[in-house]
Amino acid sequence: MTILEAQKSSGGLGVKIVRSFGELLITAGLIVLLFIVYELYVTDLFSAKKQAGATTTLNGDWAQGRQPHPELIDGKAFAKLYIPSFGADYRFTIQEGTGAAALEVGPGHYKGTALPGEPGNFAVAGHRVGKGAPFNDLDLLGSCDAILVETQTDFFVYRVLPHSDEIANWSTGKGAQPQCAHVGTLRTKGADGGPYGETYGREIVSPKEGDVVAPVPHKPPDILPPPQQAALLTLTTCHPQFSNRQRLILHAVLTNQFPKTADATYAQLLQAIGEA
Template sequence: MAILDAPSPKQSRGPGAKVVRTVGELLITAGLVVLLFVVYELYVTDLFSAQKQANAAAGLDNDWSQGRELHPELIDGKAFAKLYIPGFGADYHFTIQEGTDAAALEVGPGHYKGTALPGQPGNFAVAGHRVGKGAPFNDLDLLSSCDAIVVETQTDFFVYRVLPHSDEIANWSSGKGKQPQCAKVGTLRTAGADGGPYGQTVGREIVDPSQVAVIAPVPHHLTDVLPTAQQVALLTLTTCHPQFSDRQRLIVHAVLTNQFPKTPGATYAQLLQAIGEA
């Protein structure tokens, strides 16, 4: 019985097979390009930013040791303060640069120009990357109400604590608000039906990029609803949300609870002991 000859590989290759092979090769190439881009964004930019951050920190320390006055004329892209978040570990510290353009944020967190300065009434607002370029705000979503955020300037340590989250407001005074670390953290609300000027201000929120009012002196109010002397001293941190996307913004609001003038030899470690975070 005759057996049919199987077609040779060369005979089986038609125009369709060539198209499939070409498309497959293009997809593999595209995949490699995307992978290399991800590696660059996640790791290579971190290395570049780490060096820039180290240089900025060394420059700031030198300015402070020389007694150079850094206020009130801040310089775009130049570091003028340091940021610590004790809950993120003892090695978490970044300089804060003036401005939020790409160059400033490649070094570390950047101060929104025109917003309040550390410790002042109003809203000291700071932006930072969440992925790549040092990713200083990668874990911002892990912050809980009353967690400490410390800002160091040439003359002072300012301790801010995250405001109550929206689901904690109603029972704050009888719930978490009774914990020791929350002693100076309130809801900022008045007895009015709308809660007053700070009725929309909570410890964490997700907003669209267009909602710039979150960094207003009184968050969510672009108009002056309170004179400066009556404004609460706030710190607002902003970053992209969710991770690997800039579709929205993650916002953390914190309130000033302590100010410690820097005495000779004062250290961040001593501050942590003073505020019960050591």
């Protein structure tokens, strides 16, 4: 083989390698694109169908008086969640448990945490991307924004606690606004702020920090007896979007409770709490 022939053979091989590598990159890109489409759209469709079924079943149980005191069964819906600032169509049933199957239906209640309206911490997890993405926009909620939980007998109104940069001037700052009338910092006058000194309306934590759903967030379970615990709602989801590297946490405090009546409507409730 002459030098010229060897160069041509080597060049042809190089082109083939580059072409093959390019084809592999295109194939990999298509696979990633298909996966993104599946996660963002296809799983949403599956979850929407499951959510609708869970809601229908829950409505039927309530209509027949089957849940005056809900029996918490893994994967079974027992309450509904509303966030008025996300629009009138934002409503999800809450399932018992935070396993994969429950979260594919909708938000899931951390087993062992408080129930709606109870002292302690009613904690709920939800997906941020795909599978219905009920908690996709949690980062948009500000302090004092309302979060409503409906049970068979009552509506419970929680409002997001002050963010860390609002604590110092809360009473003369945002805390003076009408929607914040029943939202305090939960802190004592001690240097560490007392049992709730580490509880803020929004925080970003490591997935290992499971004590965010403790009765008093970040504290041992026995730091306060139940009668002295605030009635909190904690929502958790992955952070940032498209990643499970961290967790976005929202803490809210119970401000109102409205017994459900036959002639009461959701619109009237929003008007009563200043969210209409």
